[in-house]
Amino acid sequence: MNADYLHKFMFPELDIRGHLVLLDQSLADATAFAEYPDTVYELLAQSLCTTVLLSATLKIEGSTSLQARSTGPVSMLMAEANHRHEIRGIARFSETPASSRINEAFADKATLAITLSPEKGQRYQGIVALSHPTLAACVEDYFERSEQLPTHLWLFQHKAADSAQTPGRMRTGGLLIQCLPTDDRARQALEWERIGHLANTLKVEEVFDLPVVDILYRLFHEDDIQLLSSDKVRFSCSCSEQRFLDALHSLPVDERESMRKEQEVIDLTCQFCGKAYHLPSSSLAPAG
Template sequence: MTSSSAPLPDQIQRFIFDDTAVRGELVQLHQSYQEVLIRHEYPPAIEKLLGELLAATALLTATVKLEGTLTLEARGQGEVSLLMAECNTGIQGGDQLRAIARYQDEPQGHTLTELLKGGQLVITLDPYEGKRYQGIVALDQETLTACLEGYFASSEQLPTRLWLAADNKSAAGLLLQKLPEDAQNKDPDAWTRVGHLAATVTSEELLHLEQQQLLHRLFHEEDLRVFEPKLLKFGCTCSRERISNALASLGEEELNSAIAEQGKITTQCHFCNTSYVFSQKDLPEILNLQNKVAPQGTKLH
């Protein structure tokens, strides 16, 4: 569906409709989504939901203009116990994305409510500077799209439309948002009109049509202004030092006991599957790091 055989870049495209109170974001993920999938063998239903969550995370991070980490964490009592995606901004070469899922056996459900029964979605904004914010969304709709649209309507009070899609190759999302009215808005009907236009998008187009082509296909009759796209990539924040910091909080006695019993301490990052091995000779280094741990503790991610 593209005019070039070159792989599409992982990027997010911001755009606005001139002289209106409507803005939008378009994200397409290919390599970063594949990096998530190759580290774990997920069933198709999990792949699809995880791809949609990853695309939604990128869209929300750009929409709130966060400098820090945004996390979408869905927990439930069904066949899937956890779906989690994160985005770190301000990274050289593009914002970093990652995601994981935890589930039982081969899930039989297909919709969000079937797979995460009685679940909720926690949206966490953790800025590099400033206070941490959390919002909670009930997973009481069949799709992630409907749940997030409901969140924006009730909590943010900003009318928002979302279209999410994922297959086993790509993940993508389109977001439209109506901003508060001001004197610059010369087209009060724009929100309804562009919403109808966006609703004609197909999952195939969203996933595989080049972004400029897609925006032209949907909004060629509108006065659309696009900005420089931002690159995205897979990335993990784990490191040997961070793992050492976490182990240090266990204390010398417990660490000695674990090494005596197993010969070594092996930990694995849930996001990227990197293994970290610590032996008896590493214990002085770990315990020395204990003095550097902040009073509130250290996050692994």
């Protein structure tokens, strides 16, 4: 399958849609600014892949993010994708989890926040417990509880010598299928079960080795299926000097005033992209 492309497809007679993505160079670029152990890297890669798929289901201009926090080995994980299919992400960990399974990476009662941030309009956030062993199952649970749209998600990871990743790292792919509102729910329910069963036969090596048209034909050759678009996915960071200034102005007054008086220049580094900012302390408004 074409690496770093998001493919959108549709079953027009069934009111079911799907998205297929493979991250390679975009994933290498997004994770180039920190050293992650394999298990943390795999979780972050899965999260980035998932945000691309989730953002593709929305008809808004803006971003979709996943953020998990816990007291376990992985204390924070955040992944973001926008309508231009630009991704970025970060993870923090206190120790290396034994595996990338949710119950080993995060503590009990950890939660996953899924946030939709339109460029115009009100932000929406849904929260789901990280109560399943895989990220895919947790996201399916979110859709069942919050969106009430039947959704299946599969995530795939595979080591490949010709990947853009560091040798031994994994490329990551994902397949999402979802029901759309329909007047014939009974028929759709039957077809949904069948389509889900066919999608579940997709093999890891097919995701990474076959062109998208071959994957769709192999899975759904008996159905009327339309490949709607194939859009490039890339890493991009939305950091800016103004965003850092806004963050500094949100600090408590006494802390901000101390920085303004004690430092001529405030040195900051974006943890998503590694870009350094050198802000004159005079840019911080004095307490008044």
